[in-house]
Amino acid sequence: MPALIAITLSALAQNFLNVYGGAISVQTLKVPVSRTQAVVVICLLAYAISLWGESGTEDKFKVFLNLTAYFIAPFAAVLLLDYHLGGRSDPARIAELYDRSRVLGWGFVAWAGGVLASVPFWQSSFYTGPFSAAYPGAGDLSMFVASGASVVLYLLTYRLRPLWVREDATAPALSTEEPAVVAGS
Numbered sequence: 001m002p003a004l005i006a007i008t009l010s011a012l013a014q015n016f017l018n019v020y021g022g023a024i025s026v027q028t029l030k031v032p033v034s035r036t037q038a039v040v041v042i043c044l045l046a047y048a049i050s051l052w053g054e055s056g057t058e059d060k061f062k063v064f065l066n067l068t069a070y071f072i073a074p075f076a077a078v079l080l081l082d083y084h085l086g087g088r089s090d091p092a093r094i095a096e097l098y099d100r101s102r103v104l105g106w107g108f109v110a111w112a113g114g115v116l117a118s119v120p121f122w123q124s125s126f127y128t129g130p131f132s133a134a135y136p137g138a139g140d141l142s143m144f145v146a147s148g149a150s151v152v153l154y155l156l157t158y159r160l161r162p163l164w165v166r167e168d169a170t171a172p173a174l175s176t177e178e179p180a181v182v183a184g185s
Contacts, residue, residue: 069143073118074115077154106157110153113149113150118146
């Protein structure tokens with residue numbers, strides 16, 4: 001009995017951090033909701049997912065891990081290239097992290113292009129792409145294709161200006177200071 005109480009308390013503490021981190025992420029993305037609204041939506045989504053995963057948990061977890069891997073491989077490729085080739089390793093560029101006028105850069109396009117290029121190579125119980133269906137013995141090549149396509153797209157675009165920049169005159173100037181926390185959010 002004490003072990004079950006300890007597990008329950010630790011699960012509550014861990015889930016609190018996940019939900020709070022998700023709410024902060026939603027606010028960072030500038031979604032126009034309060035932190036409380038974000039927490040409620042995240043909790044409802046988590047509940048819906050838990051109901052979906054109630055039966056056949058192992059198979060659904062495998063699908064989740066496959067989908068996660070399909071999206072992470074091109075992200076890691078773009079992130080590493082941007083750090084080494086895009087100049088993100090330069091400490092003088094930290095101020096760019098607080099540039100609110102920049103909305104969408106080419107790194108996102110490289111990531112999305114890598115994911116889309118890998119779809120025909122997906123091999124999962126959720127979805128099997130045409131290449132994987134035709135050549136099942138080749139295995140799941142999607143992460144290699146996604147990474148390769150992301151690398152090519154990044155190399156073709158990383159020196160270009162950002163795709164979408166806010167022309168808002170009220171956007172704050174670049175600063176190396178951390179943004180202030182808004183009270184009551």
